[in-house]
Amino acid sequence: xxxxxxxxxxxxxxxxxxxxxxxxxxxxxxxxxxxxxxxxxxxxxxxxxxxxxxxxxxxxxxxxxxxxxxxxxxxxxxxxxxxxxxxxxxxxxxxxxxxxxxxxxxxxxxxxxxxxxxxxxxxxxxxxxxxxxxxxxxxxxxxxxxxxxxxxxxxxxxxxxxxxxxxxxxxxxxxxxxxxxxxxxxxxxxxxxxxxxxxxxxxxxxxxxxxxxxxxxxxxxxxxxxxxxxxxxxxxxxxxxxxxxxxxxxxxxxxxxxxxxxxxxxxxxxxxxxxxxxxxxxxxxxxxxxxxxxxxxxx
Numbered sequence: 001x002x003x004x005x006x007x008x009x010x011x012x013x014x015x016x017x018x019x020x021x022x023x024x025x026x027x028x029x030x031x032x033x034x035x036x037x038x039x040x041x042x043x044x045x046x047x048x049x050x051x052x053x054x055x056x057x058x059x060x061x062x063x064x065x066x067x068x069x070x071x072x073x074x075x076x077x078x079x080x081x082x083x084x085x086x087x088x089x090x091x092x093x094x095x096x097x098x099x100x101x102x103x104x105x106x107x108x109x110x111x112x113x114x115x116x117x118x119x120x121x122x123x124x125x126x127x128x129x130x131x132x133x134x135x136x137x138x139x140x141x142x143x144x145x146x147x148x149x150x151x152x153x154x155x156x157x158x159x160x161x162x163x164x165x166x167x168x169x170x171x172x173x174x175x176x177x178x179x180x181x182x183x184x185x186x187x188x189x190x191x192x193x194x195x196x197x198x199x200x201x202x203x204x205x206x207x208x209x210x211x212x213x214x215x216x217x218x219x220x221x222x223x224x225x226x227x228x229x230x231x232x233x234x235x236x237x238x239x240x241x242x243x244x245x246x247x248x249x250x251x252x253x254x255x256x257x258x259x260x261x262x263x264x265x266x267x268x269x270x271x272x273x274x275x276x277x278x279x280x281x282x283x284x285x286x287x288x289x290x291x292x293x294x295x296x297x298x299x
Contacts, residue, residue: 032051032052032053032251032256033052033251033252033296033297033299034049034050034051034052034296034297035049035050035052035249035258035269035282035294035295035296035297036048036049036050036060036072036074036081036294036295036297037050037057037072037260037269037283037291037292037293037294037295038069038070038071038072038083038290038291038292038293039057039283039285039289039290039291039292040289040290041285041289041291042059044066044067044068044069045068045069045070045290046059046060046061046062046069047059047060047061047069047070047072047081047083047096048060050269050282050283050294052251052258052271052282055282055283057283060081060096061096061103066087067085067086067087068085068086068087069083069084069085069086069094070083070084070086070292070293071083071084071116071117071118071293072293072295073117073118073119073120073127073295074120074295074296074297074298075095075120075124075141075298076120076121076122076123076124076298077124077298078098078297078298078299079097079098079099080095080096080097080098080124081095081096081098082094082095082096082106082118082120082127083095083096083118084116084117084118091116092105092107093105093106093107093116093118093127093129093139094106095141105144106127106139106141106144107127107129107139107144107146108144108146116129116130116131117129117130117157117158118139119158119159119160120141120160121138121160121164122160122162122163122164123164124141125140125141125142126138126139126140126141127139127141128158128160128167129146130155130158131146134154135148135152135153135154136148136149136152136153136154136155136158136167136169149167149183149185149188150185150187150188151183151188151189151190153167153169153171153181153183153190154171155167155169155170155171156169156170156171156172156178156201157169157170157201157202157203158170158203159203159204159205160205161182161205162205162209164185165184165185165186166182166183166184166185167182167183167185168180168181168182168183168193168203168205168212168225169181169183169203170199170200170201170202170203173196174196176197176198176199177196177197177198177199178198178199178200178201179192179193179194179195179196179200180192180193180194180200180201180203180214180228181193192229193223193225193228193229194214194228194229194232195229195232198216198217199215199216199217200214200215200216200221201214201215201216201246202214202215202246202247202248204248204249204250204257205225205250206250206254207250207251207252207253207254208254210224210225210226211223211224211225211254212224212225212228213238213248213250213257214248215245215246215248216235218242218243218244218245219237219238219239219240219241219245220237220238220239220245220248220257220259220272221235221236221237221238222235222236222238222274223235223236238257238272238274238277239272239277239279241279243261243262243263244261244262244263245259245260245261245262245270246259246260246262246293247259247260247292247293247294247295249294249295249296250296251271251296252296252297252298252299254274255273255274255275256271256272256273256274257271257272257274258270258271258282258294258296259271259272259294260291260292260293260294261281265287265288266285266286266287266288266289266290266291267290267291267292268281268282268283268284268285268291269281269282269283269291269294270282
């Protein structure tokens, strides 16, 4: 009897899933995409995939209960997910293949450095990471070999320009200042993008490549990268709240930005509509649980 009930429940769940897919395909229930983020909700830091519309999240590598996995970053085609995996103090750059459902090490072990923050090149051929010593390295996604730009930089956060010719990164300028810079990978020349006041961090390009989202004064600001630094006074403030915000990430359609929203007790994943300013919270973990570094899957 129990087995029969179990089979009926499974069949009902399958029918519900098919119906949900059908409704989405008919355009009656818009698909808002998927976010990857890291969380210690189950004890260890693991990578989770979150359906933005439903709020349902599942553990990507549920079978691995030892390593600490965080800092997810989608490849441009959305079929691979790079992340940092730490086991016994050894950091490994891993790449999860969404088609195969398996992960593989993408670069040699690194010991003693907490930073890695992988960021894919627009062509999916390289992954920019912070290596031991704080320098930026460019990992060949196929061979795992790490090369270095002509000019050595020590970024706090970084991202690629849409054409893959520059690295946009934040760096400490003074005790009370963090500035954004653009590094030309071909010439090694650097250009200052923000003034020597305040802190500008966590740069993120819009899908249309015409807007740069950054964190400034604990809020999200939108900048026009084409005219920086001359037009910094025209920056658009998207959020106004007391909570700290980090790791902004654009939705594939450019209409929303997800980010990590922090308060005194926990960190959650939130999203804001760029046009209307409507904000909503996507995760509701208990206090002292971390939900960190969201990254929107490209479509």
